[in-house]
Amino acid sequence: MSVGKSWFDHTFASRQSTEQLLRPDLESGLLSQHDFDLAVAFLPGYHRYLPYVHSVLWGAAAGYGLYRFKPKIPFPTTIVGVSAVSGYGFGLVHYFHEHRNFARQLEDRQAFLLVLENVNKRLGNPNRLFPQLDNNRILERIMKRKQESGEYLAPGVELVGDSSTESLAMTDGSTPAPKATEDASSSRPKSVWEAIREANAQNTGKRSSWDELRQRYERERVSERVHVQSQGSTPSDLEDPRVTAQAEFDAILEAERKAARG
Numbered sequence: 207m208s209v210g211k212s213w214f215d216h217t218f219a220s221r222q223s224t225e226q227l228l229r230p231d232l233e234s235g236l237l238s239q240h241d242f243d244l245a246v247a248f249l250p251g252y253h254r255y256l257p258y259v260h261s262v263l264w265g266a267a268a269g270y271g272l273y274r275f276k277p278k279i280p281f282p283t284t285i286v287g288v289s290a291v292s293g294y295g296f297g298l299v300h301y302f303h304e305h306r307n308f309a310r311q312l313e314d315r316q317a318f319l320l321v322l323e324n325v326n327k328r329l330g331n332p333n334r335l336f337p338q339l340d341n342n343r344i345l346e347r348i349m350k351r352k353q354e355s356g357e358y359l360a361p362g363v364e365l366v367g368d369s370s371t372e373s374l375a376m377t378d379g380s381t382p383a384p385k386a387t388e389d390a391s392s393s394r395p396k397s398v399w400e401a402i403r404e405a406n407a408q409n410t411g412k413r414s415s416w417d418e419l420r421q422r423y424e425r426e427r428v429s430e431r432v433h434v435q436s437q438g439s440t441p442s443d444l445e446d447p448r449v450t451a452q453a454e455f456d457a458i459l460e461a462e463r464k465a466a467r468g
Contacts, residue, residue, distance in 0.1 A: 211257075211301060213335075217325060218249035227328060231321045235352070241312050253304040257297030264293025314351075316344050 218224045224246050231237040237245075268289030272282045279285070312318050319336055326335050 211254075211298070213326075214249065214305075215254050217329065218245075221246055221250050224249050227325045228321065230328075231324055236317055236324075236348070237321050238313050238317075241314065241318055244308070244311055245318070248304075248308045253301055256301045256304070257294045260297030260300065261290045261294035264296070265290030314348065317348050320344060320348070 217227065228237060228242055228245055232239065232242045265286050268286045272285060309315055309318075319339065320341060322335055323341065326333075
């Protein structure tokens with residue numbers, strides 16, 4: 207594992223906290239039950255104290271040797287200090303060796319890397335643990351491998367870094383809700399026709415806005431006809447496409463009135 211020891215020690219300090227941090231990925235299907243049980247048993251285990259144990263043992267051994275044999279060397283405390291530091295370094299080697307063995311026992315190491323990224327995100331850390339990895343590509347391989355074995359990830363599985371929950375939902379076959387479109391439509395001003403329909407629905411039993419619109423249109427039509435006749439036009443001149451359009455318009459108005467009264 208390339209992640210620092212301090213991050214592991216502070217993040218997985220107890221079995222209970224480890225279960226709480228890993229369970230969302232277990233429930234989403236990103237983490238298998240085998241890897242979950244293995245991580246819960248290992249991460250908060252004794253190996254966290256190996257560097258300190260080695261440091262104490264090496265320092266104590268050096269101190270006991272100096273006390274027991276009393277060699278005539280200058281600065282004996284320096285020997286003890288160097289031995290303790292060397293023991294700490296050997297303990298780190300032992301520590302990472304245990305982590306390597308743990309990683310070899312995982313069923314899906316790539317999925318576990320994404321799980322660690324998710325845990326880091328849940329802790330509120332803005333920086334990624336593995337910035338050199340392409341999370342999207344890793345996730346695609348994981349999903350393909352699981353689908354081949356008959357397993358599927360939950361649509362709401364958490365992703366981190368350059369991935370997002372929405373992108374996973376789209377990859378898994380579902381479509382995200384068009385929030386931007388809904389917000390735009392809700393904020394769009396109402397048209398004249400929508401305002402008339404709404405007023406007509408609210409004022410059922412009163413004088414309808416459709417009636418007023420029709421009467422105004424009829425008045426304009428009559429005045430136009432009178433004006434044309436006064437100029438010597440024949441009745442046949444009045445039979446133009448506007449008459450047909452008027453009839454269609456009246457039919458639309460009547461249908462809208464019936465729909466509003468419901």
